[in-house]
Amino acid sequence: MVEKTPILDTLTYVFLVLGILIVGFPIIYALIAASLPIEDVSKVPMPLIPGDYLLANFTTAWTKGNLGTQLINSFIMASGITIGKISVSLIGAFSIVYFDYRLRKIAFISVFCTLMLPVEVRILPTYEMAANLLGPIQSLVNVMHLNWLIDWFANYDIDISLNLSLLDTYPGLILPLVASATCTFLFRQFFLTIPEELCEAAKMDGASAMTFFRKILFPLSKTNIAALVVIEFVYGWNQYLWPLLITTNPKMMTAVIGLQNIIPQADDLPFWNVAMAGSLIVMLPPVLVVLLMQRWFVKGLVDPEK
Amino acid sequence: MIKRSIFSNPYLPYLLILPQILVTLTFFYWPAFDGLINSMLVSDPFGNYSRFVWFKNFIALFTDFLYLKSIGITLMFSLATAITSMSLGLLIATLANRALKGKAIIRTMLIWPYAVAPAISGILWLFLLHPSYGVVALAIKKFLGVDWNPVLHGGDAMVMVIMASAWKEISYNFVFFIAGMQAIPKSLIEAAAMDGASPFRRFWNITLPLLSPTLFFLMVMNIIYSFFETFGVIHTMTQGGPGGSTNILVYKVYQDGFIGLNLGSSSAQSVVLMSIIIVVTILQFKYVEKKVQYTG
Numbered sequence: 141m142v143e144k145t146p147i148l149d150t151l152t153y154v155f156l157v158l159g160i161l162i163v164g165f166p167i168i169y170a171l172i173a174a175s176l177p178i179e180d181v182s183k184v185p186m187p188l189i190p191g192d193y194l195l196a197n198f199t200t201a202w203t204k205g206n207l208g209t210q211l212i213n214s215f216i217m218a219s220g221i222t223i224g225k226i227s228v229s230l231i232g233a234f235s236i237v238y239f240d241y242r243l244r245k246i247a248f249i250s251v252f253c254t255l256m257l258p259v260e261v262r263i264l265p266t267y268e269m270a271a272n273l274l275g276p277i278q279s280l281v282n283v284m285h286l287n288w289l290i291d292w293f294a295n296y297d298i299d300i301s302l303n304l305s306l307l308d309t310y311p312g313l314i315l316p317l318v319a320s321a322t323c324t325f326l327f328r329q330f331f332l333t334i335p336e337e338l339c340e341a342a343k344m345d346g347a348s349a350m351t352f353f354r355k356i357l358f359p360l361s362k363t364n365i366a367a368l369v370v371i372e373f374v375y376g377w378n379q380y381l382w383p384l385l386i387t388t389n390p391k392m393m394t395a396v397i398g399l400q401n402i403i404p405q406a407d408d409l410p411f412w413n414v415a416m417a418g419s420l421i422v423m424l425p426p427v428l429v430v431l432l433m434q435r436w437f438v439k440g441l442v443d444p445e446k
Numbered sequence: 447m448i449k450r451s452i453f454s455n456p457y458l459p460y461l462l463i464l465p466q467i468l469v470t471l472t473f474f475y476w477p478a479f480d481g482l483i484n485s486m487l488v489s490d491p492f493g494n495y496s497r498f499v500w501f502k503n504f505i506a507l508f509t510d511f512l513y514l515k516s517i518g519i520t521l522m523f524s525l526a527t528a529i530t531s532m533s534l535g536l537l538i539a540t541l542a543n544r545a546l547k548g549k550a551i552i553r554t555m556l557i558w559p560y561a562v563a564p565a566i567s568g569i570l571w572l573f574l575l576h577p578s579y580g581v582v583a584l585a586i587k588k589f590l591g592v593d594w595n596p597v598l599h600g601g602d603a604m605v606m607v608i609m610a611s612a613w614k615e616i617s618y619n620f621v622f623f624i625a626g627m628q629a630i631p632k633s634l635i636e637a638a639a640m641d642g643a644s645p646f647r648r649f650w651n652i653t654l655p656l657l658s659p660t661l662f663f664l665m666v667m668n669i670i671y672s673f674f675e676t677f678g679v680i681h682t683m684t685q686g687g688p689g690g691s692t693n694i695l696v697y698k699v700y701q702d703g704f705i706g707l708n709l710g711s712s713s714a715q716s717v718v719l720m721s722i723i724i725v726v727t728i729l730q731f732k733y734v735e736k737k738v739q740y741t742g
Contacts, residue, residue, distance in 0.1 A: 143639055145645065148544075148645060149544070149546075152541050152544045152545060153545065155537075155541050156538070156541040156542060156545060156552065159534075159537070159538040159541060159556075160538075160552070160555050160556060163538070163555075163556055163559060163613070163616055163617070164555065166567075166570040166571065166574060166613065167559075167570070169570075169573075169574065169581065170570055170573070173573065181579075182579060184578065184579060184584060185581050185584055186579070186581060228465045228466050228469060229466065231462040231463075231465070231466075232462065232463050232465070232466035234462055235458075235459040235460075235462035235463040236463065237449055238449055238452055238453055239452055239453055239454070239455065239458070239459035239462075240452050240454070241459045241460065243460070244459070247463050247466075247467060250467070250470065250475070251463075251466055251467070251470055254470055254474050255727070256670070256723055256724075256726075256727040257474075257720060257723055257724075258670075258674050258675075258723075260674040260675075260677060260696050260699075260719075261674070261696075261716055261719045261720045261723060262474070262477045262478055262481055262716055262720065263699065263700065263703070263704075263716070264481065264484070264699070264703045264704075264709065264712050264713055264716060265476075265477035265478065265480040265481040265484065265713070265716070266473055266477040267704075268477070268480065269472065269473060269476060269477050269480070270473075273472070276476050315469060315472075315473060316473040318469050318473075319469045319470050319472070319473035319474045321470075324466060331449075332449075336449060336451050339449060339451040339452075340451045343451065343453070348453075349453040349455055349458055350458075352453070374560070374561050377563070378561075378562075378563035378564065378565075378678075380563065380564065380565050380675075380677055380678035380681065381677045381678070381681075381696075381700065384681070385700075385704065396563045396565050396566065396678070397565075399565065399566065399569060399682075400565075400681075400682060403569055403572065403682065410578075410579055412573050412576075412579060415569060415573065416570075416573065419566050419569050419570060422563070422566060423561070423562050423563065423566050426561035426562075426563075427558050427561040427562065429561065430557065430558055430560060430561040431554065431557070431558055431561075434553075434554060434557060437557075438553075438557070438621055438625070441618075441621055441622075442621060442622060442625040
């Protein structure tokens with residue numbers, strides 16, 4: 141710092157440690173609880189010395205919550221959202237920034253209108269859409285009385301009902317969450333900062349658009365992609381409302397939703413040790429991703445803001 | 447905006463933007479349009495008949511005491527959550543910025559709650575604040591002398607969901623605050639120190655005003671977070687109870703639409719939520735960004 145303030149500096153560290161402890165407290169406490177047998181965890185107050193039931197509680201949580209299947213589902217959903225969102229928006233932003241075509245403005249505006257609107261504000265109609273992907277065509281058929289026309293053509297009474305459901309499927313879990321412009325916006329902002337000379341030079345050397353994308357744009361975007369991988373993976377893994385609605389089959393449930401089954405209810409035995417063990421297992425993958433890729437993650441989170 | 451040097455190709459740009467447009471049309475525009483239509487229909491729960499009623503659903507909504515109460519609850523909840531997590535984030539970031547050694551370790555130890563799902567944060571705090579087993583609940587009872595019981599008392603339940611929601615967001619706010627503080631030129635701080643300004647005064651008169659863009663951005667992000675993403679917190683902790691005291695707007699849309707099967711009302715509520723977010727976004731991009739200070 142600027143001047144010597146020994147007392148203030150000591151206080152800074154004291155409060156900093158205190159702050160870190162407060163932030164970490166729920167997890168430390170959960171870890172201790174997860175290592176205790178049921179008799180200890182239901183004592184008031186719970187003993188703060190870890191027991192040796194950690195592995196036993198992890199196993200109970202794993203089997204009771206069916207975490208094996210659910211973690212795989214969560215992983216597929218989170219990676220699907222991450223890969224889908226990043227690849228769709230990478231080429232989308234490329235199209236918007238590096239080409240000029242008649243519908244460019246309309247495409248641009250229609251995509252960016254969705255920037256701040258999360259799936260939570262349109263759950264009901266999105267659910268209907270996922271329940272029957274061909275719903276819009278069906279309503280078109282109904283509105284235009286095409287049924288009658290087709291009957292007349294076929295000379296036979298056919299009832300057209302189009303049905304393609306995404307409920308309880310991976311595409312149903314993934315696709316509606318890919319419909320967001322955040323990544324497209326970030327890539328657009330980044331592409332605009334890339335010097336014009338690069339593109340001019342590539343063109344002069346006779347590179348086609350896709351060669352330029354593959355050989356220059358994509359390698360330059362690697363840091364941004366790494367940052368978005370962290371952000372989108374955490375976002376996908378932690379989704380709650382959408383997977384809650386779209387999955388009814390326990391085999392398709394994601395881990396964060398499945399945890400609901402191991403929270404002790406009012407008339408159960410207070411198996412909080414198992415609930416804490418389950419919570420720790422489910423939060424581990426995204427926490428690991430954030431900690432291991434911290435450098436990119438912080439950059440990706442903060443940089444677009446500047 | 448577009449590049450000066452561009453490629454020309456008759457069909458490639460359309461092909462490249464096609465996936466984005468398809469996904470947006472199918473899962474954004476059609477549902478949004480459908481929701482808008484549905485919000486003006488009255489239909490029975492089985493979808494056998496529906497009738498066009500113009501704005502009756504909206505009128506019913508804004509004359510419904512429960513909905514108005516839910517708006518009040520949401521405002522209180524999101525403001526309290528935003529203020530709690532932002533002030534704690536700012537405090538910790540200020541301290542961490544003063545620290546000379548171990549910055550990387552400090553950041554690592556503060557950053558990870560960002561990755562914890564709101565629903566899991568709900569479960570952790572449900573245990574900590576459990577009326578009979580929770581250790582924080584015990585402390586509240588002992589030191590504050592409150593008859594803490596979030597299962598029965600609406601106020602306690604509200605405090606509980608605010609704590610669980612705010613805790614998770616502290617690290618997000620911390621990351622932005624510390625980045626903002628590191629972007630402030632050292633020379634400004636040093637000049638003030640030479641003029642005899644104390645560390646507290648420097649924070650109040652230099653750091654805080656220069657952080658105003660970050661403050662504003664975080665305010666918007668925190669409010670959007672507590673409007674929507676806290677669904678998981680509410681669902682695991684209180685299910686909107688007791689007696690609707692934590693029934694925030696997004697939870698009410700879910701309850702009325704998927705449990706009560708009142709499609710018209712639920713759609714109208716979605717439209718209201720969408721309008722709120724659109725207004726907030728426009729405010730952010732157009733109006734307030736100009737007023738906050740960007741340069742010293």
